[in-house]
Amino acid sequence: MLKSLSVIAVLIAFLGGGCGSSNPDGPADGFDRGAMLSSMAQAYIQPQYTEAVTRAEALLSSVESLTASPTEERVRTARSAWLACAEQWQRVSMFDFGPAEGILGDLVQIVGTFPSNSARIEALVSAGDTTMTSFERDVRGINALDYLLFSGSETDVAAALLPSAAGTRAAYMRSVARHLVGELRRVRDAWSSSYAATFSANVGTDAGSSISSIVNNLAMSFEVVKNDKVGLPGGFRAGQKRSEPERVEARYSNNSMRLARLHFEAIRAFWEGQVPTSSNGATFISIRQYLENVVGGPRLVDETRAQFAAVEAAFSACGSESVASLAASNDPRLAALHTELQKLTRFVKSELSSLLGVAITYSSGDGD
Amino acid sequence: MVVSCVRFLWLGWVHEQYVAPRVHFPYLGFSWVSPLPEPAMTAVFVVMTLAAVGVMFGAWYRVSSIVLFVAFTYVELIDKTYYLNHYYFVSIMAFMLALVPAHGAWSVDAWRRPQHAIQHIPQWILAAFKLQISIVYIYAGIAKLTPHWLIDAMPLRIWLPANDSVPLIGWLFALPWIPWAMSWMGMLYDCTVPFFLLWTKTRPWAYLAVVVFHIVTGILFQIGVFPVVMILSTLVFFSAEAHERVLNRTLGWLGRTSDMGRAWTSRWSRVLAVVVFVHVLIQIVVPFRFLLYPGNLYWTEEGYRFSWRVMLVEKAGTATFTVHDPITSRPGVIVNRDWLNTHQEKQMSFQPDMILQFAHILRDHYTTPDGRVPRVTADVWVTMNGAASRQLVDPTRNLAAEEQGFHRYDWVLPWE
Structure with a gap:
């Protein structure tokens, strides 16, 4: 009898480790997650990253020609290249996982941080520091170029780049553009060399599976639009005493609304299965199609679409005004937009992962 | 336990769950329990690991078992976010092990001090363990007697198709009738398996069912160490002779097979019996406290925890x-x-x-x-x-x- 008890002691003392993640090996009769994942990678994620690299390279070459010989014309060219690049960034920033995750932070932090820190940028320019290796993320990336290319008139920007003016400003601008290209290339290359295959093969629904990454990052990216691109400048967050129009994305080029809306559109298009830059209406197997194959999914599709439309309407109501100017005047349309975005949260966050049975954390669920 | 602790340390969960968060969600009445700063929190887990090793080998068993219970329960009390029925089960088992002399034989203590070695303990101690495990199963089974589980096959209709990529058996989970079959099987299993385990004739088959059931749920769901806990702890249903046979066959070379015939006696045994009796009584009553609250239990969760309601919603x-x-x-x-x-x-x-x-x-x-x-x-x-x-x-x-x-x-x- 006592032996039994000893054995129990051993047993209790030896609770084995983890259930482990399953190593899935292909599709079953139901919805084919593997096909969805490879379709997402091939038709959306990889081409969009490639486009981002192309546009960043175009931006770099326009910055190089501008800094080599600064003219107002070349400032204009660089500015439109910057906008094209910033727009494309909205379409890839939701894939902030896999190769986009690095030891020094993820891609959104490395090249997408806003607002930029003009004082620190000026300090680095004066010091001639073009290393791009500090832990300050608000001195690099897309929003640093927004500051460097758009603060002041075209004449001012061109004049500040003349060798007689400072010299180091041109070098700093080139370094930021090169760093941006390098980071985007690194991620794009990782997808095309091996990660796309890894991504498509990881067909489980556990934490760390591809669908878990997609669903998590979609929700997080959406919350960036709501909390950071609209909520913070609007002064809608707890602890804020007033609106803070200076805390917008693309502050100097005054594109905060345009980019926030594109970011939202990109999330909606990816959810829906549309390729935003495609002229022929190309589609891929999307989260929406997956939802249509699960219990309660069709209902969620309808509700999500209805709320997407409500958010679109709230964006349209804001017209051509930037987030910054609406925030500065405490315009109720910005608050209305924030409210509609808030209402969308449950559809893309809790309900989506719940209906798909996707684990969002590594911690154990409750056992039976 | 050993593996579980090492897993926690290895995965960095100590830091992630107990050190890094700004705030915690203590249990009602336990708001005074708070995490220690690093490296003390890691030290707790290291001590817990050592205590688990001590319990496992019956080394300095009294101290080890009490330390294991206190350390484990302390960690669980810090934040209810991480509440799991199987952690609660481990706490209970550790508590019961700390009360009883599980180190009398096949242990370091018995080898260190043979004069204290014991070969027999009262039947009621084992019965208490069996009863505790039966309570877990039967309450889990009763909790499944609901329309949403049996008629709607929820939540398995959500969870099973999400697992259709599991090797070998994955295709099964995409079949439309499978959630109903598994809901009913799960309910019947939980309600009946303790009885089949108690009955000598059905015991080996019941144990086989235990192993299969927990391995399948282990593959399907992210439930950590739970399957192993249950597979191993249900072994207590087997007779002393069966354990002895296995131990002699596998560890017989250690040469500690003789029956020294000494039975456990303690002046505390009566007090102990009362404590265990009260414990079991509490175990039987607590899961029913939800009856005191109006409304849908699954929605309000008032009286939900500590009731063996596992994977139900x-x-x-x-x-x-x-x-x-x-x-x-x-x-x-x-x-x-x-x-x-x-x-x-x-x-x-x-x-x-x-x-x-x-x-x-x-x-x-x-x-x-x-x-x-x-x-x-x-x-x-x-x-x-x-x-x-x-x-x-x-x-x-x-x-x-x-x-x-x-x-x-x-x-x-x-x-x-």
Whole structure:
């Protein structure tokens, strides 16, 4: 009898480790997650990253020609290249996982941080520091170029780049553009060399599976639009005493609304299965199609679409005004937009992962 | 336990769950339990590991078993985010092991001090363990006697298709009738397996069922060490002779097979019996406390924990808190991620008691230095078993003014 008890002691003392993640090996009769994942990678994620690299390279070459010989014309060219690049960034920033995750932070932090820190940028320019290796993320990336290319008139920007003016400003601008290209290339290359295959093969629904990454990052990216691109400048967050129009994305080029809306559109298009830059209406197997194959999914599709439309309407109501100017005047349309975005949260966050049975954390669920 | 602790340390969960978070969700009445700073928190896990090794080999068993129970329970009490029925089960088992002499034979202690070695313990000690395990199964089975489990096959209709990529058996989970079959099998298994384990004739088959059942659920769900806990602890149902045979065959070379014939006696045995009896009584009564609360148990979760309700419902929520400035009444929305880790946010978003705790954390943070208290409201939408989200909390109620306690929370909106 006592032996039994000893054995129990051993047993209790030896609770084995983890259930482990399953190593899935292909599709079953139901919805084919593997096909969805490879379709997402091939038709959306990889081409969009490639486009981002192309546009960043175009931006770099326009910055190089501008800094080599600064003219107002070349400032204009660089500015439109910057906008094209910033727009494309909205379409890839939701894939902030896999190769986009690095030891020094993820891609959104490395090249997408806003607002930029003009004082620190000026300090680095004066010091001639073009290393791009500090832990300050608000001195690099897309929003640093927004500051460097758009603060002041075209004449001012061109004049500040003349060798007689400072010299180091041109070098700093080139370094930021090169760093941006390098980071985007690194991620794009990782997808095309091996990660796309890894991504498509990881067909489980556990934490760390591809669908878990997609669903998590979609929700997080959406919350960036709501909390950071609209909520913070609007002064809608707890602890804020007033609106803070200076805390917008693309502050100097005054594109905060345009980019926030594109970011939202990109999330909606990816959810829906549309390729935003495609002229022929190309589609891929999307989260929406997956939802249509699960219990309660069709209902969620309808509700999500209805709320997407409500958010679109709230964006349209804001017209051509930037987030910054609406925030500065405490315009109720910005608050209305924030409210509609808030209402969308449950559809893309809790309900989506719940209906798909996707684990969002590594911690154990409750056992039976 | 050893592996579990090492797993926690290895995966960095000690830091992630107990050191890094800004705030924690202690249990009612245990708000004085708080995590230690690094490296003390890691030290707790190291000590726990050593204690588990001690219990396993019966080395300095008294001390080891008490340390294991105290350390494990302390860690569990820090934050209810990480509540799991099987952690509760481990705590109970550790408590019971600390009470009884499980180191009398096949142990380091018996080898160190053979004069204290014992070969026999009263039958009631073993019976208590068997009863405890039976309680877990039977209550888990009773909890499955609901229309949503048996008729709607929820939540398995959500969970099983999500597992259709599991090797070998994955295709099964995509079959439309499988959720119903598995719901009924699960219910019947939980309700009956203790009886089949108790009966000598069916015991080997029942144990085979235990092994298969827990391996399958282990593959399907992210449930950590639970399958192993149950597979191993149900071994207590086997007779002493059976254990002896196996041990002699495998570890016989250690040469400790003789029956020394000494039976365990203690002047405390009567007190012990009373403690164990009271414990079992509590175990039987506690799961029924939900009857004291009105409304849908699965929705309000009032009286849900510590009742062996395992994997019964698929819930997820989105909770948005608004703090209204005490002076200007200006509303400000909270970004949960600024305060909570992913797991905390996920659990808090559909559990009323955690929602209230978080509201109070926010209230205390935004109270002005001169003591002016903000209003805190919450807009909480919860989906249950795939149904459209409904509002869980009255969004007009000031949660800053609501008390935490065992009373019914009337600011929780009904499911019906």
